[in-house]
Amino acid sequence: MPLSNPIFPLIAQAARQSGVRAFVIGGYVRDFFLERPCKDIDIVVEGSGIDLAEKVAVLLHTPVHTFKQFGTAMLRHHDMEVEFVGARRESYRANSRKPIVEDGTLVDDQLRRDFTVNALAFSLQEEDWGCLIDPFGGVKDLQNGLLRTPLDPDTTYSDDPLRMVRAVRFSAQLGFTIVPESLVSIQRNAPRLEIVSMERISDELHKILMSPRPSYGFRLLDQCELLPLILPQISALKGVATMEGRGHKEIFSHTLQVVENISQKSVDLWLRWAALLHDMGKPATKHWDPKIGWSFHGHDFVGSKMVPALFKHLKLPLNEKMKFVQKMVLLHLRPISLVQDEVSDSAVRRLLFDAGDDIDALMLLCEADITSKNEQTAKRHLENFIKVRKKLIEVEEKDAIRNFQPPISGDLIMQKYGLSPCQEVGQIKERIKNAILDGRIRNDYQEAYALMEQIVKEMGIV
Numbered sequence: 263m264p265l266s267n268p269i270f271p272l273i274a275q276a277a278r279q280s281g282v283r284a285f286v287i288g289g290y291v292r293d294f295f296l297e298r299p300c301k302d303i304d305i306v307v308e309g310s311g312i313d314l315a316e317k318v319a320v321l322l323h324t325p326v327h328t329f330k331q332f333g334t335a336m337l338r339h340h341d342m343e344v345e346f347v348g349a350r351r352e353s354y355r356a357n358s359r360k361p362i363v364e365d366g367t368l369v370d371d372q373l374r375r376d377f378t379v380n381a382l383a384f385s386l387q388e389e390d391w392g393c394l395i396d397p398f399g400g401v402k403d404l405q406n407g408l409l410r411t412p413l414d415p416d417t418t419y420s421d422d423p424l425r426m427v428r429a430v431r432f433s434a435q436l437g438f439t440i441v442p443e444s445l446v447s448i449q450r451n452a453p454r455l456e457i458v459s460m461e462r463i464s465d466e467l468h469k470i471l472m473s474p475r476p477s478y479g480f481r482l483l484d485q486c487e488l489l490p491l492i493l494p495q496i497s498a499l500k501g502v503a504t505m506e507g508r509g510h511k512e513i514f515s516h517t518l519q520v521v522e523n524i525s526q527k528s529v530d531l532w533l534r535w536a537a538l539l540h541d542m543g544k545p546a547t548k549h550w551d552p553k554i555g556w557s558f559h560g561h562d563f564v565g566s567k568m569v570p571a572l573f574k575h576l577k578l579p580l581n582e583k584m585k586f587v588q589k590m591v592l593l594h595l596r597p598i599s600l601v602q603d604e605v606s607d608s609a610v611r612r613l614l615f616d617a618g619d620d621i622d623a624l625m626l627l628c629e630a631d632i633t634s635k636n637e638q639t640a641k642r643h644l645e646n647f648i649k650v651r652k653k654l655i656e657v658e659e660k661d662a663i664r665n666f667q668p669p670i671s672g673d674l675i676m677q678k679y680g681l682s683p684c685q686e687v688g689q690i691k692e693r694i695k696n697a698i699l700d701g702r703i704r705n706d707y708q709e710a711y712a713l714m715e716q717i718v719k720e721m722g723i724v
């Protein structure tokens with residue numbers, strides 16, 4: 263039953279009392295046919311959306327939030343968010359985000375929606391309750407898995423250029439195909455994306471990353487010529503340089519494979535971001551040496567330094583999530599590089615210390631990074647990886663380094679020797695930390711204290 267939620271008869275009652283026609287439209291109707299869960303209900307009214315929302319809010323005894331400048335209102339009912347908008351005819355002037363808006367009919371409103379599959383509506387009128395209004399063949403497009411705009415795609419995309427990114431997002435989320443004339447139109451209109459706020463674009467990027475097929479989404483962004491405008495750092499990973507007939511691994515495809523691999527293991531959005539960005543430092547560090555071939559020395563460090571600027575550009579929060587991504591990019595080579603020779607306890611302790619609580623996420627990323635097509639190489643990397651994983655568990659059980667807090671604090675050193683904050687205090691702390699990580703002393707207060715006394719003597723402080 264499409265209109266089984268008890269809120270619909272209430273909305274219908276309020277609309278009838280106000281003498282306006284109201285319809286359920288957009289994602290709710292689409293997701294009803296796709297049998298997907300949906301937490302948002304969009305109501306379009308031939309009249310004022312705010313007036314109707316206020317009447318429904320009275321019936322529900324619930325507060326209503328109005329956004330007068332947009333002519334919309336929103337209220338919550340149980341776990342549903344219900345948004346009301348007046349049917350509009352809307353157009354945008356070139357280079358302006360401010361639309362010219364006039365009142366319109368349901369069909370006017372459907373026409374100015376992004377895709378036929380998002381322009382479906384159910385009637386809330388008594389006489390045709392629950393009747394589907396589908397003027398552009400949206401249900402057929404749903405059945406065929408097609409994303410098509412109700413108007414000429416050039417008009418729909420230039421009305422709101424974010425829709426070009428939404429097309430890619432829906433494609434990745436639903437497994438739908440963008441119809442060819444729409445794809446060509448996106449390529450043509452891609453530069454119009456510059457009038458869209460980065461916050462809106464980033465929201466779509468999150469949804470692409472969280473979709474069942476993130477790598478397909480990023481390939482499509484590239485095919486649509488949107489990728490260089492949104493993520494030039496990732497677009498720069500494309501292509502293979504050749505010297506003396508030797509090319510390096512294609513970094514863009516590899517990156518997308520890593521994103522795909524991590525997505526099968528984790529639903530953590532920020533770990534998926536880390537997978538997307540992990541090799542971002544490669545173009546800047548690419549180097550050809552006739553003796554050793556291609557190298558990307560230091561790309562982990564360079565890539566991690568690029569993260570804050572990229573987050574700033576995408577208007578993503580510069581908070582602990584960013585630090586987490588930065589840390590993943592910086593450390594992504596560490597677990598596998600441990601096994602070049604013997605896996606020493608000391609190297610494992612250092613890795614545990616540097617990764618802290620994020621060690622499990624780092625190990626997932628490191629495993630996802632094994633994409634070699636050569637079966638022998640992939641097998642060897644995987645075996646090494648398993649070795650490191652085993653060693654990590656052993657060392658962690660023994661030494662509890664993961665949440666390592668130095669047993670001797672700077673305050674204690676200053677108090678005991680009557681020092682004010684100075685370089686020496688830092689040096690003492692660092693030497694104690696290194697002694698623990700190298701396994702020369704145990705992670706224990708007494709042993710660290712004894713070492714402190716010895717270091718202080720050596721340094722001539724007492």
Ligand code: CTP
Nearest residue numbers: 288289290302304374375376380381422424425
């Ligand atoms: N819409 C549009 N153009 C946009 C954004 C939204 O035409 N740039 C219309 C579509 O009809 C869409 C509806 O507004 O279905 C609601 O938008 P939104 O909540 O962003 O998307 P949903 O389709 O509900 O999908 P989701 O909840 O997955 O974002």
